[in-house]
Amino acid sequence: xxxxxxxxxxxxxxxxxxxxxxxxxxxxxxxxxxxxxxxxxxxxxxxxxxxxxxxxxxxxxxxxxxxxxxxxxxxxxxxxxxxxxxxxxxxxxxxxxxxxxxxxxxxxxxxxxxxxxxxxxxxxx
Numbered sequence: 388x389x390x391x392x393x394x395x396x397x398x399x400x401x402x403x404x405x406x407x408x409x410x411x412x413x414x415x416x417x418x419x420x421x422x423x424x425x426x427x428x429x430x431x432x433x434x435x436x437x438x439x440x441x442x443x444x445x446x447x448x449x450x451x452x453x454x455x456x457x458x459x460x461x462x463x464x465x466x467x468x469x470x471x472x473x474x475x476x477x478x479x480x481x482x483x484x485x486x487x488x489x490x491x492x493x494x495x496x497x498x499x500x501x502x503x504x505x506x507x508x509x510x511x512x
Contacts, residue, residue: 408458
């Protein structure tokens with residue numbers, strides 16, 4: 388799974404925030420011009436389309452080609468994406484057990500309780 392650039396992440400955040408498939412113009416409006424002070428941060432529709440094309444190639448979004456304008460939706464939830472990133476990092480670790488131990492060692496009490504509960508559920512099947 389590829390890492391996301393700043394604009395790619397912004398587009399994905401908009402897609403993750405809704406259950407609906409969005410057009411490039413809807414995404415541009417959500418990302419871009421809010422008021423006159425934001426004018427220099429406005430994003431062109433062509434830029435959004437380029438980002439969506441890259442995200443589609445990377446497997447992050449799907450495009451509905453049967454309607455015009457095309458609509459885009461996230462293929463993975465934010466949580467699924469995060470879990471895949473965590474697996475990628477663990478897969479690259481020279482000592483996976485040490486990396487997991489370090490991660491668990493920095494967990495808050497609430498996070499540790501969640502991990503315990505999830506692991507219990509997993510082992511109970």
